[in-house]
Amino acid sequence: MYKIKKLENGFEYIEVKNDVASAKIAFQGAHIFSYKRSNKEELLWVSSLSAFTLGSAIRGGIPICWPRFGNLDKSLPQHGFARTAVFELVEVIADNNTLTTVHLRLKSSNETKKLWAYAFTLDILFHISNELKIEMITTNNDTKEFLITQAFHAYFKLSDIKNIEIFGLENKPFLDSLVNEEKVQKGSIRINEEVDRIYQKANGKIILQDLEKRLEIQSKHSSSVIVWNPWIKKCSQMSGMEKEGYKSFVCIESANAVDDFVMLGANESFSIEVSYN
Numbered sequence: 001m002y003k004i005k006k007l008e009n010g011f012e013y014i015e016v017k018n019d020v021a022s023a024k025i026a027f028q029g030a031h032i033f034s035y036k037r038s039n040k041e042e043l044l045w046v047s048s049l050s051a052f053t054l055g056s057a058i059r060g061g062i063p064i065c066w067p068r069f070g071n072l073d074k075s076l077p078q079h080g081f082a083r084t085a086v087f088e089l090v091e092v093i094a095d096n097n098t099l100t101t102v103h104l105r106l107k108s109s110n111e112t113k114k115l116w117a118y119a120f121t122l123d124i125l126f127h128i129s130n131e132l133k134i135e136m137i138t139t140n141n142d143t144k145e146f147l148i149t150q151a152f153h154a155y156f157k158l159s160d161i162k163n164i165e166i167f168g169l170e171n172k173p174f175l176d177s178l179v180n181e182e183k184v185q186k187g188s189i190r191i192n193e194e195v196d197r198i199y200q201k202a203n204g205k206i207i208l209q210d211l212e213k214r215l216e217i218q219s220k221h222s223s224s225v226i227v228w229n230p231w232i233k234k235c236s237q238m239s240g241m242e243k244e245g246y247k248s249f250v251c252i253e254s255a256n257a258v259d260d261f262v263m264l265g266a267n268e269s270f271s272i273e274v275s276y277n
């Protein structure tokens with residue numbers, strides 16, 4: 001079952017409910033901001049100060065960074081423009097009571113071409129069952145090739161940042177974005193300061209352990225993973241962020257970033273996929 005809902009300010013989203021899970025997905029940015037398995041807690045963190053207005057990205061959930069991750073390319077907004085663009089609904093498929101697929105699409109327009117002069121189609125498919133799986137498919141409808149970097153910028157809800165441990169990135173090289181230095185991960189990851197790292201060659205399973213709660217993150221066609229927490233100072237300076245928000249989320253972002261960029265020729269497509277289980 002699904003319903004299209006509208007906040008008083010006209011902000012629209014789709015609410016999905018089936019026998020095993022529920023989800024809320026905003027048309028703006030194809031931005032999922034709630035996923036919950038029937039017998040489990042909410043997976044995604046959303047700031048209580050987040051805007052739900054057109055033009056500003058929701059602080060939390062899973063923002064889609066496209067056609068750029070980060071701010072290396074100054075010609076585009078940080079994390080690209082898809083997260084504030086309004087997607088159209090292609091279809092909702094609910095073949096049975098335990099899996100619902102929501103298909104949203106963004107096509108290039110005069111507006112997007114003012115920012116990025118290419119013809120494209122961006123399809124996002126959410127498979128909502130007792131796991132959450134998301135596919136992001138870029139199609140180059142242009143006559144010229146283009147480059148993309150991208151990410152599922154997922155904010156995971158925590159008991160407390162001090163309780164978590166992240167496995168699966170041991171011995172992986174990473175770019176420490178805070179000091180712009182290449183380093184190598186030693187052991188598992190615990191967070192007790194600001195962290196902003198882009199792991200490379202990272203295409204294995206990632207485990208987020210939070211006390212007895214265990215989340216498995218598996219991606220396809222992606223070998224970059226960003227781990228981010230703004231900690232105290234940065235958190236107090238960010239838009240739509242609670243002062244102590246850093247205590248209750250961590251971002252683990254499956255991506256194509258830095259050297260793991262994607263070059264797409266005319267009429268070619270590329271799909272990145274992630275599942276949370």
Ligand code: TA6
Nearest residue numbers: 070078079153196226228251253
């Ligand atoms: O993914 C980590 C990061 O790139 C950080 O550097 C920080 O800027 C974060 O994203 C949030 O970015 P935003 O543009 O949503 O404020």
